[in-house]
Structure formats: structure tokens, C-alpha cells
Amino acid sequence: MKTDPELRLVEEHLRRSGFRWTSQRALIVRTALGTHEHFTAEQLLQLCRRLDPDISRATVYRTLQVLEAAGFVAGLDAGSGGRRFEHVIGHADHEHMVCEACGAIVEFHEPGLARRLLGAAARAGFRVARHSLRVYGTCRDCARRGGGP
Amino acid sequence: MKTDPELRLVEEHLRRSGFRWTSQRALIVRTALGTHEHFTAEQLLQLCRRLDPDISRATVYRTLQVLEAAGFVAGLDAGSGGRRFEHVIGHADHEHMVCEACGAIVEFHEPGLARRLLGAAARAGFRVARHSLRVYGTCRDCARRGGGP
DNA sequence: GTGCGTGCAAAATATTTGCAACGTC
DNA sequence: GACGTTGCAAATATTTTGCACGCAC
Numbered sequence: 001m002k003t004d005p006e007l008r009l010v011e012e013h014l015r016r017s018g019f020r021w022t023s024q025r026a027l028i029v030r031t032a033l034g035t036h037e038h039f040t041a042e043q044l045l046q047l048c049r050r051l052d053p054d055i056s057r058a059t060v061y062r063t064l065q066v067l068e069a070a071g072f073v074a075g076l077d078a079g080s081g082g083r084r085f086e087h088v089i090g091h092a093d094h095e096h097m098v099c100e101a102c103g104a105i106v107e108f109h110e111p112g113l114a115r116r117l118l119g120a121a122a123r124a125g126f127r128v129a130r131h132s133l134r135v136y137g138t139c140r141d142c143a144r145r146g147g148g149p
Numbered sequence: 150m151k152t153d154p155e156l157r158l159v160e161e162h163l164r165r166s167g168f169r170w171t172s173q174r175a176l177i178v179r180t181a182l183g184t185h186e187h188f189t190a191e192q193l194l195q196l197c198r199r200l201d202p203d204i205s206r207a208t209v210y211r212t213l214q215v216l217e218a219a220g221f222v223a224g225l226d227a228g229s230g231g232r233r234f235e236h237v238i239g240h241a242d243h244e245h246m247v248c249e250a251c252g253a254i255v256e257f258h259e260p261g262l263a264r265r266l267l268g269a270a271a272r273a274g275f276r277v278a279r280h281s282l283r284v285y286g287t288c289r290d291c292a293r294r295g296g297g298p
Numbered sequence: 299g300t301g302c303g304t305g306c307a308a309a310a311t312a313t314t315t316g317c318a319a320c321g322t323c
Numbered sequence: 324g325a326c327g328t329t330g331c332a333a334a335t336a337t338t339t340t341g342c343a344c345g346c347a348c
Contacts, residue, residue: 020322020327041313056330061313063328082312083232097275110269113262117284120259125289126246133282135266136220140274169302169347190338205305210338212303230313231337304345312337320329 006033010072019066027052028063032073032087040082071130099139106139155182159221168215176201177212178221187225187233223281237279244282 010029011021019025031047032039039047045060064085067073076084076096095113097106113133121128159178160170168174180196181188188196194209213234216222225233244257262282270277 018327022321022328024329042311054330058314058331059329097270097273097277099275106273106275108269108273108275110265113265116259116262120257121246121284121286124246124257126284126286127288128246128284128286130286131282131284133280135270135275135277135280136223137270137275137277137279139276167302171303171347173304191336203305207306207339208304300348302345302347304343306342308340310337310339312335314335315333317331318329320327322327323325 004030004033010067010070013070013072014066017070024052024055024059025063025066027055028060029067029072032067032085035087038076038084038086040084042082044085074130074132095133095135097135097137097139099137153179153182159216159219162219162221163215166219173201173204173208174212174215176204177209178216181216181222181234181236184236187235189231189233191231193234220279237281244284246284246286246288 007026007030010033011026014025015021027048028044031051032044035044035047041057041061041064044064045055045057048055048060064073068075068085072088073085074088076086095108095110097108099106114131117131118128156175156179159182160175163174164170176197177193180200181193184193184196190206190210190213193213194204194206197204197209213222217224217234221237222234223237225235244259244262246257263280266280267277
């Protein structure tokens with residue numbers, strides 16, 4: 001099995017924070033990290049169950065809380081159908097475009113944006129922990145198909 | 150009662166879109182616009198009930214769906230305890246810094262940001278309608294007082 | 299008058315919690 | 324061995340829906 005440095009990073013951090021590292025948590029974290037899409041708690045549960053059919057829904061929810069508090073996972077703007085999550089590691093410095101026609105979420109990278117935010121914040125005496133940028137509109141396909149607004 | 154131009158704007162738009170303008174919708178929109186920051190559906194319901202104790206939870210939910218589709222209200226990253234919403238009107242061309250220690254919300258303006266977003270989006274074939282940028286961290290006062298993270 | 303919108307209550311979803319057993323430190 | 328974690332099931336919380344009636348258009 002691939003030794004995933006990101007997995008190690010999470011393990012390291014959780015241990016240092018006084019959390020225990022269990023096979024369930026490893027599975028959940030590995031699954032979350034390996035999921036490129038944005039997922040709901042339920043979807044993550046189903047993915048995990050492919051490898052461990054006995055894992056409990058409650059464990060997934062509880063682990064997501066831990067991971068969110070630790071900053072390894074972040075909640076997204078949810079339409080209906082439950083909260084969406086994404087893992088944060090390795091996703092540094094990217095933003096999200098949300099297509100309002102088809103619901104697709106496209107990631108994009110805007111170089112230097114983070115630096116400029118830090119600069120603007122520093123001028124206001126603000127210490128930045130993280131940020132959330134979301135661009136709403138119409139994606140290429142929907143614009144072509146429907147014409148859009 | 151104050152004639153709220155933003156309220157008029159919403160009414161105008163909804164009417165034009167074929168929705169009916171009812172006393173309940175007026176109350177919900179007025180309340181949402183008058184609410185400073187994020188609220189859950191339940192909180193909005195309680196606020197509305199101070200003025201109309203008979204308004205139904207379902208009506209608030211249904212109206213929120215309409216307002217969200219129309220772009221007057223947007224879903225936020227939800228912690229636990231249900232989706233959070235915020236109203237969108239009047240938020241043009243400035244961004245928000247949110248202090249996680251005291252809850253203060255500081256607005257700031259980052260010149261050229263909108264232009265760069267449009268550029269990045271255009272490269273991806275994305276047509277931008279609006280965006281939402283939120284910077285989370287510690288404000289000057291809280292950093293000085295508590296030290297922060 | 300024609301429907302959309304509303305209220306109510308019930309249904310469907312989503313999330314949290316109590317507790318005994320279990321596994322990590 | 325102590326104590327955080329897990330699974331299960333039940334409890335809560337949140338959101339949606341069916342239906343009869345009322346109101347905006």
C-alpha cells in the first residue's frame with residue numbers, strides 16, 4: 001500500500017493533538033484524501049465501506065468533526081442534500097468556481113492571490129488563518145448550451 | 150415603515166421572474182436584509198415570527214430556495230447546526246475579513262481583484278456572475294489581547 | 299377564475315448522542 | 324490499566340413534501 005506522506009502528516013498532527021490513531025481514522029483520512037471530488041458525509045461513508053463494510057456512520061461523522069477542527073477538511077457551501085466537504089491538504093492556493101446552471105464545481109488557481117490577501121490583511125492588522133473564495137456563474141458547457149443569463 | 154430600496158429591488162426582480170409578492174415574502178426578505186450576518190433557516194424563522202407569529206417554517210425554507218436561486222441570498226460554509234445564509238445585496242466590490250475570536254467582520258477592498266477573477270474565469274470558459282471572498286483569522290485587537298493561534 | 303403560495307402535519311434526510319465493548323497509548 | 328474510540332440504535336435536528344385552502348394576479 002502506498003505510503004502517503006499526506007496521510008502521515010495528518011496522523012502526526014492528530015497524535016500531537018492528543019487524538020488516537022485508529023484503523024478507522026486511517027481509512028477515513030486516506031479515503032478523504034484520495035477523493036478528488038467534494039463529498040458528503042454519506043458518500044464518504046459509502047466509499048469507506050468498500051474497504052471496511054463494518055465502519056459506522058457515526059464514526060465518519062465524528063472523524064469529520066475532528067478533521068475539520070484540525071483544518072484538514074473544510075465544509076463547502078452546500079446546496080441541498082447535506083454538507084459537502086473537501087480535503088484541504090495539497091489543495092493549497094486554489095479557489096472554486098461554482099456553475100449555477102449544472103452545479104459543477106471547478107477549481108482554478110490564481111497566482112499571487114493569497115499573497116495579496118495577506119498584504120491587504122496585514123495593512124488592517126489582521127492575521128489570516130485561511131480564506132474562502134467562491135466565484136459563481138456559468139461554466140463553459142452550460143454557457144454554450146443554454147446561453148446563460 | 151422605512152421604504153427600503155433593496156427590498157424594492159428584490160420585489161421587482163421576483164415579480165419580473167414570475168414569482169408572486171406576498172406579505173410573507175416581504176417579511177422574510179426584509180428580515181433577511183436587515184440581519185447583519187449569517188443566519189440559519191431556523192433563526193430567520195424565529196426573527197420573522199417576532200413580527201408574524203403565524204408564519205410557517207416551510208414558507209421560510211421555500212422562500213429561501215427562491216431567494217437563493219435568484220441570487221439575493223447565498224449559502225455559506227456551514228459549521229454544524231444547519232446551513233447558514235447571508236444576504237448578498239449591497240456587497241459589491243468589497244470583501245470580508247472575519248475574526249474568529251470576536252466575530253467582528255471587517256470589510257476591505259482589494260483593487261483589481263475582480264478583474265483578475267474575470268481573467269482567470271475567462272481562461273476556463275467560465276462566465277462570472279458574482280463572487281464571495283471571505284478571509285478568516287484574528288483581528289488586530291484579538292491578536293493583541295489573546296495572542297491568537 | 300386560475301394557479302401559485304401558504305400553513306399544517308407528516309415524511310424524509312441528516313446529524314448527534316448514550317452506552318457497553320474495544321483498542322491505543 | 325486508563326481512557327479515548329467505535330458500533331449500534333435511538334434521539335435530535337434539519338429540510339422537504341402532500342394536501343386543502345387562500346390570495347395575488
